[in-house]
Amino acid sequence: MTDAASSSVWTATVLTLYPDMFPGPLGLSLAGRALEEGKWALDARNIRDHADDKHRTVDDTPAGGGPGMVMRADVMCAAIDASSDAPGPLVYLTPRGVPLTQGLVREIAAGPGARFVCGRFEGVDERVFATRPGLEVSLGDFVLSGGEAAALTMIDACVRLLPGVMGAQASGDDESFENGLLEYPHYTRPQEFDGMEIPAVLTSGHHEKVREWRLHEAERITKERRPDLWAAYETKDAGAPLR
Numbered sequence: 432m433t434d435a436a437s438s439s440v441w442t443a444t445v446l447t448l449y450p451d452m453f454p455g456p457l458g459l460s461l462a463g464r465a466l467e468e469g470k471w472a473l474d475a476r477n478i479r480d481h482a483d484d485k486h487r488t489v490d491d492t493p494a495g496g497g498p499g500m501v502m503r504a505d506v507m508c509a510a511i512d513a514s515s516d517a518p519g520p521l522v523y524l525t526p527r528g529v530p531l532t533q534g535l536v537r538e539i540a541a542g543p544g545a546r547f548v549c550g551r552f553e554g555v556d557e558r559v560f561a562t563r564p565g566l567e568v569s570l571g572d573f574v575l576s577g578g579e580a581a582a583l584t585m586i587d588a589c590v591r592l593l594p595g596v597m598g599a600q601a602s603g604d605d606e607s608f609e610n611g612l613l614e615y616p617h618y619t620r621p622q623e624f625d626g627m628e629i630p631a632v633l634t635s636g637h638h639e640k641v642r643e644w645r646l647h648e649a650e651r652i653t654k655e656r657r658p659d660l661w662a663a664y665e666t667k668d669a670g671a672p673l674r
């Protein structure tokens with residue numbers, strides 16, 4: 432793990448009850464290599480270090496009754512306050528947040544980093560959000576057992592956009608969501624597989640025709656699969672960034 436405080440690289444500071452989950456998958460492949468090379472930094476901090484009773488309690492039963500446990504405001508806020516040395520906005524991973532989009536990923540990746548707060552159990556005492564306002568972000572309309580998988584996902588999406596991590600690959604305007612469309616289909620050798628040929632235009636050497644085919648396919652797939660994206664694409668102002 433890299434020392435975030437002394438680093439000027441993009442830094443993910445994660446507040447979690449399970450710091451051992453980090454870097455996890457982000458320690459491998461492109462993100463892992465970039466982490467080793469110091470192109471980004473990761474600092475996973477244990478929320479439990481801020482519990483002050485002898486059992487190091489971080490949760491308690493929900494006011495008003497009901498199942499499960501709620502993360503205590505005093506412990507969470509102590510952990511958040513102690514992270515104020517870390518760069519970037521405060522990001523809460525929560526199903527009620529704004530849905531994560533490539534536009535938001537780009538914004539966060541363009542900054543100095545972010546502080547990611549991972550909930551567990553039934554969630555977090557509301558007074559944490561009220562007294563320590565931050566950006567509430569959701570991965571989608573489903574419920575995870577904790578914010579860690581969501582933080583890993585969001586960090587992964589940011590890290591691949593950082594300079595020198597993926598090179599040209601992640602900066603292409605053609606990538607899904609960058610132009611408001613899903614991406615066109617990809618092919619590679621072998622030329623024939625299970626009786627299916629690579630579409631002839633792709634091996635024709637006509638760059639303009641390839642470009643047209645790809646745009647057409649991207650539009651067709653988006654229209655078929657994501658009417659919401661398609662409607663936004665059709666009505667968007669030319670050049671307006673899509674979120």
Ligand code: SAH
Binds near residue numbers: 549551570576
């Ligand atoms: N009872 C809550 C869910 C708690 S799940 C509810 O019904 O909304 C426990 C933790 O997992 C949450 O505090 C949050 O940090 C994380 N989490 C669950 N689903 C998520 C999602 N879709 N996006 C981001 N974080 C999520």
